[in-house]
Amino acid sequence: MNGEYGRPALDPARGDAGRRHDEFNRVWGNPRGLRALTIVNHTTVGRNFMLAGGVFFLLGGLMAMLIRTQLALPGQDWLPPDIYNQLFTMHGTVMMFLFAVPVLEGLAMYLIPKMIGARDLVFPRLSAFGFWCYIFGGTILLASLALGIAPDTGWFMYTPLSGAEHTPGPNADFWLIGITFVEISAVSAGVELVVSIMRTRTRGMTLQTMPLFAWYILAMALMIVFGFPPLILGSILLELERAAGLPFFDVARGGDPVLWQHLFWLFGHPEVYIIFLPAAGIVSTLLPVFARRPIVGYRWVVLSVITTAFISFGLWVHHMFTIGIPQLAQAFFSMASMLVAIPTGVQIFSWLATLWTGRPVFHVPMLWITGFLVIFIAGGLTGVMLALVPFNWQVHDTHFVVAHMHYVLVGGMLFPLVAGLYYWLPHFTGRMPSRTLSRWGFWLTFGGFNLTFLVMHLTGLLGMPRRVYTYETGLGWDWPNLVSSVGSFVMAAGVAVVLLDLLIHGLYGRRAGINPWQADTLEWATATPPSPYNFMSLPPVSSRHPLWDDPSLPEAIAEGRYALAVANHGRRETWGSDPVSGRVREVVHLPGNAWWPFVSALVLAVMCIGLLSKQYLFAALAAGVSLVLLLRWSWENGAHPNAAPDARTAEGDPPLHSRTFDGPGLWGMVVTLLADGALYMALLFGWFYLWTVAPQWQLPADSRVDWPLWLLASALMVGGWWLFRRRVQRLRDGEDEGLERALWLIAAIGLVQCVTLVATWHGSVLAPRATSHDAVITVFLLYLLLHCALATVMTTLQALRVRSGYVGRLAPYEPAVVEYWWAYCALVCGVTFAAVVLWPLGWGGV
Amino acid sequence: MQEYSLRSPYHPVQLVLGLSIWAVWFVIIYAGVSVACEQRPGGLQQGSLTSVNLVLMAFTMLTCGLLLFMAHHNWRRARRMWRALSPTQRFIVRLSVALDLVAALVTLAVGLPAVVLPPCL
DSSP states (O other): OBOSOOOOOOOOOHHHHHHHHHHHHHHHOOOOGGGGGGOOOHHHHHHHHHHHHHHHHHHHHHHHHHHHHHHTSTTOOSSOHHHHHHHHHHHHHIIIIIIIHHHHHHHHHHHHHHHTTOSSOSOHHHHHHHHHHHHHHHHHHHHHHHTTOOOOSTTTTOTTTTSTTTOOSSHHHHHHHHHHHHHHHHHHHHHHHHHHHHHOOOTTOOTTTSOHHHHHHHHHHHHHHHHHHHHHHHHHHHHHHHHHOOOSSOGGGTOOHHHHHHHHHHHHHHHHHHHHHHHHHHHHHHHHHHHTSOOTTHHHHHHHHHHHHHHGGGOGGGGOTTSOOOHHHHHHHHHHHHHTHHHHHHHHHHHHHHHHHSOOOOOHHHHHHHHHHHHHHHHHHHHHHHHSHHHHHHHTTBHHHHHHHHHHHIIIIIHHHHHHHHHHHHHHHSBOOOHHHHHHHHHHHHHHHHHHHHHHHHHHHTTOBTTOSOOOTTSSOHHHHHHHHHHHHHHHHHHHHHHHHHHHHHHHSOBOOSSTTOOOSGGGGSOSSOOTTSOSSBOOOOSSOHHHHOTTHHHHHHTTOSBSOOOTTOOEEEEEEOTTTOOEEEEEEEOOOOSHHHHHHHHHHHHHHHHHTTOHHHHHHHHHHHHHHHHHHHHSOTTSTTTOSOOOBOTTOOOBGGGSSOOHHHHHHHHHHHHHHHHHHHHHHHHHHHHHHOTTOOOOTTOBOOHHHHHHHHHHHHHHHHHHHHHHHHHHTTOOTTHHHHHHHHHHHHHHHHHHHHHHHHHSBOOTTTOHHHHHHHHHHHHHHHHHHHHHHHHHHHHHHHHHTSSSSSSOHHHHHHHHHHHHHHHHHHHHHIIIIIGGGGTTOO | OOOOOTTSTTSTTHHHHHHHHHHHHHHHHHHHHHHHHHHSOOOGGGTTOSHHHHHHHHHHHHHHHHHHHHHHHHHHHHHHTGGGSOHHHHHHHHHHHHHHHHHHHHHHHHHTHHHHSOTTO
């Protein structure tokens, strides 16, 4: 499919570069005004994530100031307990869900394509959709605070306190629905980042030459993919319990509140590392630049990143040491909690060795890195103390834990983040920060932070519990609380100075030159601030330090000396490369600006409001509309003229990804299914957990599952998948005759399968409000029905696309993607049948 | 670059295989202790010499052995073709073997309490 788009001859004349820039801007440019809502470009979306995260940070900080003002002196009660409860719950929720994760994801979205030599993330519309879900979800959550009905049961929402009996108002619903909505954004960013890093690195960027930051973000993104689904499931179950009376956490009806704790902390502890790893990635990126030498022990750092990502999933029970788990089981988690300090220690020694053997220069970002090292190491050490079960029992739910948590999170995330903001500030705006203001900002924040939280360890050791809205004098807590409150205001002043610096540098900051810190990574080869397409041409890379190897690389890229330097075909293009070797395999064409992400997220927000106001019919209608919008969005894909106006590529270039069998969409589907599988595994865990451990687990005497119909439904799914697989194989062999007819047949099988599942539910004798047993089976059936219905819809859509000429022998890509969905559905149908029908036969059940 | 199959010592899946085995082992021992103590509590007077502990120790040693075998096996196979491997393939081999060893070490360390603690206290 090669044709007229030959690479232009090198013409260094400015006129030629300007003409090419105009051509690229026509394809990649961002609209203004209301149409700015349609922008999908990763630079804009990533920046918007960071800006919104910054606003949420300030709001969360304001809540902290109110809390510290109340606690400054004993006996104060100007904040009544109900408002105080809302404030500390929202402070934790906002900081964790609306600030820490999104702002780091935003930074990753902004930087990753530039660092790996790509023009955009691989699913730009998904990024934009995630951003709008985040904004709308965050707004819904904060609206509850303005209305005085914010969540008030702690940021971890423990049951039974958060159940309908003890929290009858809508407070907890705002958390459950709002946070689940925001989590769509986190998971979509996770999928996006994994696939982008694996599949769109520039020519020659192998796994071992990939920047360390990309390793950290790859680990973080995969942790999101596996770590967030348990909480999403927990939130859905708790909301079902609150809204529909399905008992999952109610002991009397066979549930167990400890199940919530497991689901929450299965997410909650990895979350700490989801926040820490990208921050450590910032440190590993900046430190070698300012030490003016490559990092010591690149491979050791990668080793410790992968180890941390795994072990951090084996620590969750250390948040539950006081709830009566057998001591031996506690010891497993205690050991794992101590072990996780070792890979972190490896990274710290690598950073110290880099400084020791380098020629460090102390610019402002280095101040924040030093602050990070001091604070985070202290927080890590108290973490090892808390991993010891007897000590953990003593200080559980005291201010010691609050102090530890802030040392780890502020030290481990905020300080590196601000270091990174200062480092990449010239990249964002093209200007340098003020030396004086930036130093004042650091010292005030550093001093204020330690004044607040170092003393708070003592407050906790003196026995002051968390979450008390006031305290009496004479308990020894007066002066440490006063010191902490004064410190918090000093820290707030530091944040204000940093903010002032960030704001005014845009007006008065010195213009930054090219690569102002003499960095080694590719993001500094773009213009500053960057153009929407990042690179005029995509350079090959053969080492970890492309800009140290060739400082003139930015000019050569801008002159179009490298690959994909034309845009007159109207496509947004970047390389699709081999995940290991970086060998170029396809030209990935990316979708452009569109209303779909914004409108779909908006309708989903309407659905959330419908759920919150208990207008379920309205919510179902909104869900239906959003599904139609999402399907319409998916229509403009692959060989659709709006996605790839022209399939021809330049002489010598590989084909477009939509004309192959291994494009990024396939990878996107696999990673999405990993997330979906994690949610399913959490549900399976819940089922077995309740069966084996729930204190009053009960098998309803008259409960009966219509297993023959269920077996038939599972068999239909497996049969549908087998047929689908055969058709894809024939497509691989270049045979597309009868494809449309086959797809219609498979869609019909899917439809029959859905009807069979509904009949299974109808034919079973279930009382989902009476027992956890029947409630979980109902959720299983709903899960299967949803997946199988989607398989049917996607297959129908494929049949229509074959008819429209968007799928076929020359564009065979999409059926291969949908086949993975069928395979997954067949798998979960079989596993669920085994778990619900076969397992009880051997465990005294029905 | 030489083509790679899923079982080759330089396939990137080797980077996560060892620690995935550790994760499965971890879930099984935790679930096993919880279920065993829920179904048959007691046995405190026996200290750590219970059937639960013995099963845990045996399972830990087996898993640890498997991980050590994987590290050894992959390293030996890779050394045989070392000259033919690209730098990236060598990078993956070194890293994955180290990760298998880490997984074995973590398995041993986390399983160690089964030697000294009774299961259901």
